[in-house]
Amino acid sequence: MKKRFLVTVMLLSACSQLPTERKVEVDTLHVPVKSTVPAATSNVPEEIIIENDATAESLATDFEHVFVDTDMTFSGTLPCADCPGITYHLNLFRDGRFAVRQEYIDRNQVSIVRGIWLLEKRSLHLVNQQQTLPAFHFLSNHQLAMLDLSGKAITNENYQLQRETEFRKLDTRQAMLGLYSLSNNEASFTSCSSGETLAVANTQHHLPVMRQYQQDERLNGNSVIATLVGRRGQDEQTNTLFIDKFEQFWPSAVCPDQVQPGKLQGVVWRAEKLANRYIPQQLNIRVIFEKNDRLYGFAGCNNFNANYKQRSSQLNVEQLVSTRKFCADSSELENKFTQSLQSADRVEVNGDTLQLFQNNKLILQFKPAIN
Known part of the structure; x- marks a missing residue:
């Protein structure tokens, strides 16, 4: 009886050390199951389970972090x-x-x-x-x-x-203007805009270019300005140019960065305006005036050439000789361009701008082509 009373007193004494102001609602307390993990690792946080992508996105945004963990x-x-x-x-x-x-x-x-x-x-x-x-x-x-x-x-x-929902490879094709060289069936192309030199891949689109270069006495053995649509290779072929479409050689042209202000000849000029109307640049209407009083170019659908005479600022362009293809998206504009070119009676070159006039009225304006 004395032993039982002593135990009861000790228990009551121990309970009296608990803070009286702290109350715990037993019915709302979730008691965690004791873990068997050793005490040394008991501070490892539990794994957070993210239920959907929206939650993951909001978490990244809330903490001002974005993770590029995929292409x-x-x-x-x-x-x-x-x-x-x-x-x-x-x-x-x-x-x-x-x-x-x-x-x-x-x-x-x-x-x-x-x-x-x-x-x-x-x-x-x-x-x-x-x-x-x-x-x-x-x-x-x-x-x-x-x-x-x-x-x-x-x-x-x-x-x-x-x-985009899926990763998409880059389309690296682009119009280019640069110096083409060929030696022992190995060709290179130096871009006028960047100065980079790329080896030209011997594909089916390049073979006709090689033949044309070798058969033209003005070109063979020399570096010549060429215009084309091409793309750089990927990975280990990044220094290789793949030609998708060859346009033409410009034997007497130089890169635009070598053009002297006020110079008419030796420049590949791209048509910028027809009267007061801007010309869509993807038509690539271009012309070059050579020193031998010949001009030639591309009018958006057809190639053309003609003789011309220049005395000071006076200009006379004779009747054009042209191929006769029909292109629904450019033939109307092409006709207006060729008519205006033949009707020009005065020329001015101001800096990098070429202007042609008829009766003191501006009819055509050009800029040096960079591609």
Whole structure:
């Protein structure tokens, strides 16, 4: 009896050390099952189970972090100061590289730029030593917004690129103008715009180019300006040019960066305006005036040539000789161009702009072709 009383007193004494102000509702308390993990590892957090992609996206956004853990493709059209817009195809590779295709709408101008990307929280910077590219902000894992000059994201939808559902390879084809050389059936092409020299692959599209070069006495053994549509190889073939479409040789032309201000001859001129109307640049209407009083070019569908006379600023273009193909998308404009070229009576070259006049009225305007 004394022993039982002593035990009861001790228990009551122990209970009296508990804080009286702390109350626990037993019916709402979830008591965890005791783990068999040793005490040394008991602080390891439990695995978080994310039920869907939306949850994962919100978690990344909440903590201002975006993870490029897979190859991604973003695309869209961004505004342009002096054109209807620039279409973008941007590929981000998880190894830190990027490749982007920029194509100016209503121009025959395509840029393929490669480099590395840097990610600072949600700000994406595309780094290339030769070219400056816009920076972007990840609004989400599926949306990029262009940054303004102060580094803030532009919320206007016109300045945003959307992620595509699947990764898509870049179309690297582009119009090119450069120096073509051939020796022992090995050809090279040096771009006038970038100065890069690429080996030309001996494909089915290149073989006719080689034959034409070898059969023309003016060309054989010399470097000559050529215009074509081509693409660079991938991976180990990145220094190789694959020709998709050959246009023509321009034997008396030089690269635009070698053009002297005020010089008419030896320049591949691309038509920019017909009267007050801008000419779609993808038509590639071009002409060159040679020193031997001959001119030739491409009018959007057909090749042409003619004799001309220039005395000071006076110009007389004789009747053109042309091929006779019909192209539904360019023949009407081509006819107006060739008529205007033949009716010109005065020429002016101001800097990098060539202008042709009739009765002191501007009828044609050209810029040096860079591709």
